[in-house]
Amino acid sequence: MTNAWVIATIVAVIAGVVGFFVVLRGSAFPAHAIPNGAFAGAAGANLLGANTLVGLGVFSLLAALGIGRLGRRGRHDVATALALVVMLALGAAFLSRSSEYEPVIYSLLFGEVLGVSSTEIFPVAVLGLVCIAAVIFLYRPLMLSSVVPEIAEARGVRADRMEMAFLVVLAAATTITVPVVGALLIFSLMIGPPAAARSFTDRPPLAILLSVGIALVTVWAAIASSYESNWPIGFFVGAIGAFSYAVGRGWAAWRRAA
Amino acid sequence: MHWVFEPGFFSSQPVHVAVVVGGVVAVVSGVVGVFTVVRGQSFAGHTLTDVSTAGGSGAFLLGLNPLLGFVGIGVVGAGTMDLIGVQRVRGRDLATGIVLGAATGLAALFLYLDTTERATTGATQQILFGDIFIVDPSTIPVVVIFSVIALGAVAAIYRPLLLSSMSSDIAAAQGVPVRLVGLLFMLALAVSVGLSSLAIGSILSTALLIGPAATALRLTRRVGSAMVVASVIGVGATWLGVLLAYDSFYWGSSQQSLPVSFFIVMVTFALYLASGLPVVQTVTGRRASDRPTEEEPRSPHS
Amino acid sequence: MTDAPRPPNDGGEILAVDGVSVSLAGRQILDDVTFRVGTGEFTGLIGSNGAGKTTLLRVILGLQRPAAGEVRMLDQPRGRRNRSIGYVPQKVLLDPDMPMRARDLVALGIDGHRFGFPMPSKARRAAVDEMLRAVAADGFADARVGNLSGGEQQRVLIAHALISRPRLLLLDEPLANLDPGNREEIIGLLRRIATEQHIAIVLSAHEINPLLPVMDRIVYIAAGRAASGTTDEVVRTEVLSALYGHHVDVIHVHGRVLVVGGPGESGEADIPADPACRVG
Numbered sequence: 001m002t003n004a005w006v007i008a009t010i011v012a013v014i015a016g017v018v019g020f021f022v023v024l025r026g027s028a029f030p031a032h033a034i035p036n037g038a039f040a041g042a043a044g045a046n047l048l049g050a051n052t053l054v055g056l057g058v059f060s061l062l063a064a065l066g067i068g069r070l071g072r073r074g075r076h077d078v079a080t081a082l083a084l085v086v087m088l089a090l091g092a093a094f095l096s097r098s099s100e101y102e103p104v105i106y107s108l109l110f111g112e113v114l115g116v117s118s119t120e121i122f123p124v125a126v127l128g129l130v131c132i133a134a135v136i137f138l139y140r141p142l143m144l145s146s147v148v149p150e151i152a153e154a155r156g157v158r159a160d161r162m163e164m165a166f167l168v169v170l171a172a173a174t175t176i177t178v179p180v181v182g183a184l185l186i187f188s189l190m191i192g193p194p195a196a197a198r199s200f201t202d203r204p205p206l207a208i209l210l211s212v213g214i215a216l217v218t219v220w221a222a223i224a225s226s227y228e229s230n231w232p233i234g235f236f237v238g239a240i241g242a243f244s245y246a247v248g249r250g251w252a253a254w255r256r257a258a
Numbered sequence: 259m260h261w262v263f264e265p266g267f268f269s270s271q272p273v274h275v276a277v278v279v280g281g282v283v284a285v286v287s288g289v290v291g292v293f294t295v296v297r298g299q300s301f302a303g304h305t306l307t308d309v310s311t312a313g314g315s316g317a318f319l320l321g322l323n324p325l326l327g328f329v330g331i332g333v334v335g336a337g338t339m340d341l342i343g344v345q346r347v348r349g350r351d352l353a354t355g356i357v358l359g360a361a362t363g364l365a366a367l368f369l370y371l372d373t374t375e376r377a378t379t380g381a382t383q384q385i386l387f388g389d390i391f392i393v394d395p396s397t398i399p400v401v402v403i404f405s406v407i408a409l410g411a412v413a414a415i416y417r418p419l420l421l422s423s424m425s426s427d428i429a430a431a432q433g434v435p436v437r438l439v440g441l442l443f444m445l446a447l448a449v450s451v452g453l454s455s456l457a458i459g460s461i462l463s464t465a466l467l468i469g470p471a472a473t474a475l476r477l478t479r480r481v482g483s484a485m486v487v488a489s490v491i492g493v494g495a496t497w498l499g500v501l502l503a504y505d506s507f508y509w510g511s512s513q514q515s516l517p518v519s520f521f522i523v524m525v526t527f528a529l530y531l532a533s534g535l536p537v538v539q540t541v542t543g544r545r546a547s548d549r550p551t552e553e554e555p556r557s558p559h560s
Numbered sequence: 561m562t563d564a565p566r567p568p569n570d571g572g573e574i575l576a577v578d579g580v581s582v583s584l585a586g587r588q589i590l591d592d593v594t595f596r597v598g599t600g601e602f603t604g605l606i607g608s609n610g611a612g613k614t615t616l617l618r619v620i621l622g623l624q625r626p627a628a629g630e631v632r633m634l635d636q637p638r639g640r641r642n643r644s645i646g647y648v649p650q651k652v653l654l655d656p657d658m659p660m661r662a663r664d665l666v667a668l669g670i671d672g673h674r675f676g677f678p679m680p681s682k683a684r685r686a687a688v689d690e691m692l693r694a695v696a697a698d699g700f701a702d703a704r705v706g707n708l709s710g711g712e713q714q715r716v717l718i719a720h721a722l723i724s725r726p727r728l729l730l731l732d733e734p735l736a737n738l739d740p741g742n743r744e745e746i747i748g749l750l751r752r753i754a755t756e757q758h759i760a761i762v763l764s765a766h767e768i769n770p771l772l773p774v775m776d777r778i779v780y781i782a783a784g785r786a787a788s789g790t791t792d793e794v795v796r797t798e799v800l801s802a803l804y805g806h807h808v809d810v811i812h813v814h815g816r817v818l819v820v821g822g823p824g825e826s827g828e829a830d831i832p833a834d835p836a837c838r839v840g
Contacts (some may be wrong), residue, residue, distance in 0.1 A: 082527055084464065085523050086464035089519060097516075107368075184366070
C-alpha cells in the first residue's frame, strides 16, 4: 500500500507539470493519443514476456514520433486520430494472441495502482526526474513557442522542433503514468488539474505548482476512495478531474462577475 | 480462388452478417466522416467513441442491446459537448477532453461492474475492440434504421452544414442557425459512432470515421465526391478486414484468428498513407505541400 | 521607382533588400523587390491584402528563402537566427484562459529562445518594468494578456519585441483592428522609439493615411512589385500607375491621399482599402 502512495505521488507531480503545457499548447488530443500507443506497447511486451516499462517507453515514443511526423503534412488532428487507432488496433491484436486477455486489457486501459511492487518505484522515479529536468530545460522556448509561435519562429525557435520535443516529453511522462492510472485515464489527470489551476492564478510558475497540487489531491483521493469502495481508480480520477475543472470554471465566472 | 477465400467463407452465416453490417456502417461513417474532417472535429468524433464505450458497457450491465447503449449515450455526450463550449478552438478541445475523461471514468466503472457483478467475461474486449462475427442477425434492421436516420440528417442539413463548416460567420450572416446545425451534426456523428462501435469496437471506431474520409479528401477536392470515395474506401477496407480476419484463423499453427477490427484499421491506415504518396498526388492533381504559406490554415494544435 | 537614398536620420544603413523574388505554388509573390532602410528610419510597407507584405517580412526575418536576390543586414548576409530584429506578427491570438500576465510575456522577450528555467532577478524585473513604462503599458502590467484590448496587447507585443534591444523592428499590420484613437497612439509611440532609440522600424499596413505624418520612407507594394522612396517620390500618379500596370489616380483631399483605380483590368482588388478616406 505504501508503494501505491509513493508511485501515485510521482505520477501526480509529473502529470501536473507536463499537463500544464498540454493545456497551454492545446495538445489535449495528442495527450490522449500517446497513452493509447503505450497501451499497445504494454500489450506487446506482455506477449513477448519483456519488461512492460520498456514496451510502454518504446511505443509511446513511436506514437509521439508518428504524430509529429504525420502531422507535418496534412491535418494535425487527423494524423493524431489515425496514429491513435493504429496503436490501439496493434494492442488489440497483441492481446488476442496472449493467453491472459481480459484482466490485462482492463488494468492497462483503466489503471491498477494497488498492484505496484517496490522494485517498480526506482525506474519510475528516475524517469520522472528526467521528465521534470526536460521540462525545466525546455521551459522558456516551449513557453514562447506555445504562446506566440510566429515570434518564436522569427527568433529561431522552430515550432515543429518544439512540438516534437514536447511530444517526446509527453511520451516519457506517459510511460511512467500509464501502468498506474491506465492509458485511457492518464489523460484526465493531465487535463483536469492544469485546466482548473489556470482559473485561479495569472502567473505561469504558480499555475504549474497549483496544477501539481490539484493532481496530488486528485490521485490521493482516488486511491483512498478506490481502496474503500473497491471500485476502479480510473473512475475516481475521471470524476474528480471533471469536478476540479468545473470548480475552476465556476471560480473564474464568479471572479468575472464580482 | 481457394487460397484467397479460405474454406467456408461464403457459406458462413456470421460472415454474411458481418459483410452486411460492416458495409452499411462503413457507408454511414464515410459520409459523416468527411464532414468531421472538414470541420476539424476529429477529436470530438473520437471522444464520442469513448463516450459510447461507457454506453455500451452500461447497456451490458443492464442486459440491453449494446447498440442502444452506444447510440443512446453518444447522443447525450454530443449534446453535453455542444453545451459546454464550442466557440474557441482551444477551449473546444479542452471541453471535449473533460467530457472524454469523465466518460472514460464511467466506462471503467461499468466494465468493472460488468465483470464483477454480472460475471460476464469478454465484455471488455467485445465492447472496446468489437467482434463483428458475433453480431446477432436480428440486429440488422436496427442497424439499417439508425443508418437511414444518420444519412437522412446529413442530407437534410447538407447545404447549411457545408456553408457553416467553411465559415460560420458567413453562414450566420445568411441566416443559417449555426448552433442548431452544429448540434444536429453532432447527433448524426453520435449515431454514426454508435454504429461503427458495434462493428469494430468503440475505441477503434475512430478509424472508420476518420481514415476513409481523410484519404478521400486527399484524393478529391469536392465534398460531395469525397463522401462517395470515402464510403467506397470504408466498405472496401471493412470487407477486406472481414476476409483477412476470417483467413487469419488458418495462418500459422495457432488456429486462432486475429480481430477483424485490427485488419480494418490497418487497411484503412495503409490506404491513408498511400494516398499521400507523390505518385497518387500527381495522378489526382493535388499537391498538399506547395500551397502558399500565407494561405495555410493554422492548425488548432500548433 | 527605385530607391532614392535620402535617409533623414542619417546613421548608416541597417537593412538592404536587393532584387528579392519569391514564388510560392508556381505563383510569383514578389518580383525583384529592392529597397534600403537606414538606422532610426520609419518605413511604411504599404499594399493591399495579398500584395506580398507578409512574405516580404518573412524574407527579411529569414523564414522564407527568396528564389532570387539577397537581404543584407548591417552589411552581413541574413542568417537564420539574427536577434537584432524584433518582430510583431499579424493577428496574434492570445487565449484569455492562458495564465500569463503582460509582464510575463514581456519577460519572455529577454531570453525566451534560451533553454532553462528563468531565474527571477531584480535586474530582469527592472528591465521589464522600464520597457512596460516605455510603451505606456505599466497600467496593466499585472493583468492577463488574453483579457487586454487589441491596442493594449499591441503595446505589450511591442515591449516584448523591444526588450532584447533590436536594431530593427518589424511590425506586420499592427494597426489593423484598432480604432482611430488607439492607432494614433501606437503610431506616435513607434515614431518616438525610432527617433529616441535609433531603432529602424518597418511597419506594414494597407492604409497609407495614418502613416503619412511619420514615415521617412515608403515601400509601396502592388502585385508583387515595389516602389520605394519618400512619400512625395512614390505616391504619384505616374509611379503608381507604372507599378499597378494600369492607370490609377493619386488624389489629394484635405491633406489625405486617395488612390483610385481606373477602369483597369485588375479592378478594385489592387486598391488599398482605406475606409477612413473613402469620400462619399
